[in-house]
Amino acid sequence: MKISNIFKPFKTVGKFLVEKPLTFHFPPESPVFTERFRGRHIYHPELCIECKLCGIVCPNNAIDFLFEKDEKGLVHFRTQVDYAKCCFCGLCEDVCPTKALEMTNFPFLVAMDKKELYYSWKKLSEKPSLTLPSIKERKGLIPWARARSFWIVNYFTGCCFIEAVPWVASSFDMERFGLLATASPRHSDVLLIGGYVTPKTLKRIIRIYSQMPKPKFVLVLGNCPMTGGTYWDSYNTIKELDKYIPVDLWIAGCPPRVENVGYAIFLAIWAVQHGYTGKEEYVNTEHGKYALPYVVPKINKDYNIVEFGPQHPASGNFNILLKLKGERVVEATPNVGYLHRGFEKLMEYRTWCQNIMIVQRVCVLDGASYELAYVGAVEKIAGLEVPERAKYLRVIQAELSRIQSHLLNLGLLAASAGFDTITRITWGDRDKILYPLEYMTRGRVYQIYNIPGGVRYDIPLDFVDKAFEVIKYMEKRLKIYDDLLFNNQVFIDRTKNIGKLPKEMAIELDVTGPNMRASGIDFDVRRNVPYEAYKDVDFKVQVLQDGDVYSRALCRRREIEESLHIIKQAIGKLPKGPIAERKMSRGGYFSFMSSIPTGEAIHCVESARGELCFHIVSTGGVKPYRVKIRGPTFDTILVALPKLLKGVQVADVPVIYWSLDNCPADHDR
Amino acid sequence: MEIEDLLKYLVEHFNAKISIEKDRNFVLARVDKYSYVNVAEFLFKEGFRRLLTVSAIDWLSRNVIEIYFITYNHVMNVYVKVSTEIPRDFPEIPSLSSMWENAAMHEREVWELFGVSFIGNKMLKPLFLENWKGPPPFRKGFDWREYVVKEYGLKYPPVPKTVYQ
Ligand code: SF4
Numbered sequence: 067m068k069i070s071n072i073f074k075p076f077k078t079v080g081k082f083l084v085e086k087p088l089t090f091h092f093p094p095e096s097p098v099f100t101e102r103f104r105g106r107h108i109y110h111p112e113l114c115i116e117c118k119l120c121g122i123v124c125p126n127n128a129i130d131f132l133f134e135k136d137e138k139g140l141v142h143f144r145t146q147v148d149y150a151k152c153c154f155c156g157l158c159e160d161v162c163p164t165k166a167l168e169m170t171n172f173p174f175l176v177a178m179d180k181k182e183l184y185y186s187w188k189k190l191s192e193k194p195s196l197t198l199p200s201i202k203e204r205k206g207l208i209p210w211a212r213a214r215s216f217w218i219v220n221y222f223t224g225c226c227f228i229e230a231v232p233w234v235a236s237s238f239d240m241e242r243f244g245l246l247a248t249a250s251p252r253h254s255d256v257l258l259i260g261g262y263v264t265p266k267t268l269k270r271i272i273r274i275y276s277q278m279p280k281p282k283f284v285l286v287l288g289n290c291p292m293t294g295g296t297y298w299d300s301y302n303t304i305k306e307l308d309k310y311i312p313v314d315l316w317i318a319g320c321p322p323r324v325e326n327v328g329y330a331i332f333l334a335i336w337a338v339q340h341g342y343t344g345k346e347e348y349v350n351t352e353h354g355k356y357a358l359p360y361v362v363p364k365i366n367k368d369y370n371i372v373e374f375g376p377q378h379p380a381s382g383n384f385n386i387l388l389k390l391k392g393e394r395v396v397e398a399t400p401n402v403g404y405l406h407r408g409f410e411k412l413m414e415y416r417t418w419c420q421n422i423m424i425v426q427r428v429c430v431l432d433g434a435s436y437e438l439a440y441v442g443a444v445e446k447i448a449g450l451e452v453p454e455r456a457k458y459l460r461v462i463q464a465e466l467s468r469i470q471s472h473l474l475n476l477g478l479l480a481a482s483a484g485f486d487t488i489t490r491i492t493w494g495d496r497d498k499i500l501y502p503l504e505y506m507t508r509g510r511v512y513q514i515y516n517i518p519g520g521v522r523y524d525i526p527l528d529f530v531d532k533a534f535e536v537i538k539y540m541e542k543r544l545k546i547y548d549d550l551l552f553n554n555q556v557f558i559d560r561t562k563n564i565g566k567l568p569k570e571m572a573i574e575l576d577v578t579g580p581n582m583r584a585s586g587i588d589f590d591v592r593r594n595v596p597y598e599a600y601k602d603v604d605f606k607v608q609v610l611q612d613g614d615v616y617s618r619a620l621c622r623r624r625e626i627e628e629s630l631h632i633i634k635q636a637i638g639k640l641p642k643g644p645i646a647e648r649k650m651s652r653g654g655y656f657s658f659m660s661s662i663p664t665g666e667a668i669h670c671v672e673s674a675r676g677e678l679c680f681h682i683v684s685t686g687g688v689k690p691y692r693v694k695i696r697g698p699t700f701d702t703i704l705v706a707l708p709k710l711l712k713g714v715q716v717a718d719v720p721v722i723y724w725s726l727d728n729c730p731a732d733h734d735r
Numbered sequence: 736m737e738i739e740d741l742l743k744y745l746v747e748h749f750n751a752k753i754s755i756e757k758d759r760n761f762v763l764a765r766v767d768k769y770s771y772v773n774v775a776e777f778l779f780k781e782g783f784r785r786l787l788t789v790s791a792i793d794w795l796s797r798n799v800i801e802i803y804f805i806t807y808n809h810v811m812n813v814y815v816k817v818s819t820e821i822p823r824d825f826p827e828i829p830s831l832s833s834m835w836e837n838a839a840m841h842e843r844e845v846w847e848l849f850g851v852s853f854i855g856n857k858m859l860k861p862l863f864l865e866n867w868k869g870p871p872p873f874r875k876g877f878d879w880r881e882y883v884v885k886e887y888g889l890k891y892p893p894v895p896k897t898v899y900q
């Protein structure tokens with residue numbers, strides 16, 4: 067034990083007191099989002115040639131055409147967009163031959179009635195603008211108190227929740243408006259539904275809703291619970307949540323941008339301050355189909371059964387059944403499927419091109435890797451040669467995405483070990499990384515940047531400066547993480563020699579990524595089977611020997627540094643030239659509706675959580691015949707985690723769990 | 736063993752049909768269903784310690800289900816996909832769980848989603864779905880778009896529609 071490991075963290079925190087705060091003003095004084103973000107459309111009817119291409123390409127059926135006659139008696143088909151369905155992929159903008167449909171960076175789309183989110187062509191052709199309600203005025207003391215102390219149930223239902231994360235972090239900080247995330251439904255006023263809801267999740271949501279005291283408010287993020295959204299044809303997601311419980315506010319987007327979530331919070335505060343007490347309560351379980359049975363736990367003097375998750379601050383939408391003897395875990399059984407959408411078959415229903423806007427949604431925490439694995443496999447089947455420039459751009463995107471994913475995980479791990487301050491800091495810094503990522507790809511969480519054959523957009527001229535600014539910032543911050551976390555004696559004691567994953571076990575149970583490298587195995591797909599431009603950049607594969615929670619965390623922290631190093635090199639070496647190739651060596655051109663030749667391919671990439679492989683089979687059609695996604699967390703969580711948990715203290719369960727960096731959406735698919 | 740020897744062995748002893756990707760280290764091998772487990776055993780002994788996945792493809796037109804597994808060898812740095820075909824109406828194949836421990840979980844997924852049973856796998860029970868009563872959902876004959884209209888009352892059709900005032 068080093069004495070400095072005890073005092074250094076205090077000293078570093080002390081320094082924060084005199085530094086400029088990281089928190090953004092809200093409502094924003096100046097736009098905090100970049101001008102390239104893909105937000106609401108703007109429609110120019112005078113340019114539209116009514117070709118209907120936008121409607122054909124739209125994967126979510128969000129576009130309709132209004133048939134009408136103008137004053138001269140001429141017949142027109144006008145484009146209209148339903149924001150209760152649109153996922154902001156920008157495919158419609160890409161195919162529009164006359165630029166009649168363009169995307170602005172306007173993210174604010176919130177409504178109490180979801181029909182209001184249907185934008186007629188007239189509304190769509192107006193320039194978007196926003197007036198935030200003032201939350202200063204109030205009516206009465208009780209409504210004011212109620213509005214300024216929203217307690218939100220902690221239940222991370224789906225991928226939209228990722229945009230609620232910055233509100234917990236130092237960057238947006240919801241606590242300044244009195245909002246607090248809480249674990250107990252019995253003490254909460256607000257149920258925040260973050261995205262798609264599977265029948266298995268719906269049962270839990272209904273149970274939670276019925277346990278909340280009155281008045282209760284239900285806020286819904288994303289399009290999936292509104293209309294089915296991106297998963298409108300999935301067999302295992304429900305399409306309209308308001309059939310089952312009342313919904314007060316619909317927040318549109320896929321996921322809704324963090325500022326849009328803020329806008330919704332403001333509207334909610336405003337409404338409640340003016341006396342709004344929520345919609346009339348009802349619960350529809352469809353004759354018990356979506357009702358959870360009430361089970362009286364059996365008392366057993368030898369052991370207790372405890373459920374960890376799915377509604378738990380440290381589980382994600384994932385459940386593990388713990389059999390405890392005293393404080394020790396005797397047996398752990400994962401129970402998954404809360405986020406199962408049937409992704410592999412969903413992709414069989416979409417064209418090769420439409421799949422690029424859905425594939426990253428497998429795992430919201432590191433979408434870029436899923437894009438790369440998918441396009442890599444398609445390129446192999448089609449025989450598409452990716453231009454050098456695109457290869458480098460893909461590396462930059464993938465590494466930025468890896469950094470933000472590792473930062474998120476460090477925050478989660480720190481929170482589950484009781485270090486909330488670190489969580490606020492790393493998640494706040496994650497927002498800084500998302501900034502260049504968005505500036506480059508036009509998407510913040512789901513970038514939808516790659517197409518088979520290359521990338522969709524080139525980088526703006528000043529991207530390099532902005533990226534270097536952030537890289538420099540991050541390099542400084544890593545030192546702070548060392549002081550606060552990695553050289554902090556409490557954290558060391560809390561994580562060393564806990565959850566040890568032996569080397570042999572890691573190989574045999576197919577644990578990959580940082581979890582495997584922390585157990586002393588020198589394997590990284592980027593180096594062993596290089597793809598894109600990884601063979602031209604220089605980086606060290608970070609290998610540690612102990613295989614405990616601390617090593618896994620440290621491995622991620624070092625990988626962040628390595629990723630920064632890779633990005634610097636990739637920017638420096640960025641070749642000139644085209645960014646996409648459309649000619650397929652096996653004949654024909656790749657386009658929005660084209661078919662690709664018969665064949666099959668496996669493509670593996672190193673995602674933030676480990677090795678991710680896509681196996682794709684084409685029978686020569688416009689859609690894949692079969693897609694198999696081999697995610698990095700399936701074996702780690704379903705097979706290795708129960709073994710690691712055997713015999714540990716129950717308080718270590720969340721720590722071990724997050725040290726493996728789970729993404730429940732990945733193993734459920 | 737070198738890759739070339741390995742492939743030669745697979746062809747000679749198991750009558751495998753092999754195709755290799757040009758620059759990356761992927762081998763696709765097709766064998767008949769009687770050799771499936773033997774090939775797995777052979778590869779396991781040859782140092783293929785990691786099993787990436789076990790999965791299936793439903794070939795409706797030929798009335799067969801293709802079962803395959805992908806495994807990786809650290810020393811040779813090569814991935815091998817071994818596949819075989821079993822009848823669609825009688826989908827049964829021996830389990831790989833006696834070699835790779837994680838195979839049982841992957842097979843459980845295939846059992847649930849494709850309705851294939853694995854002889855010797857003790858874990859075959861629902862994984863993702865609670866009280867699912869329909870057919871195996873990933874089989875080709877089960878049309879999701881019909882199902883969601885019926886089950887969830889989805890209103891809009893999968894084509895852009897024209898609306899009239
Ligand atoms: S952005 Fe995508 S989902 Fe939205 S209307 Fe355009 S094509 Fe459809």
Ligand code: SF4
Nearest residue numbers: 114115117118120162
């Ligand atoms: S693609 Fe463009 S031009 Fe064609 S109908 Fe749509 S908005 Fe009009």
Ligand code: SF4
Nearest residue numbers: 261262288289290320
């Ligand atoms: S697909 Fe989009 S709208 Fe649906 S849950 Fe995920 S982020 Fe939200």
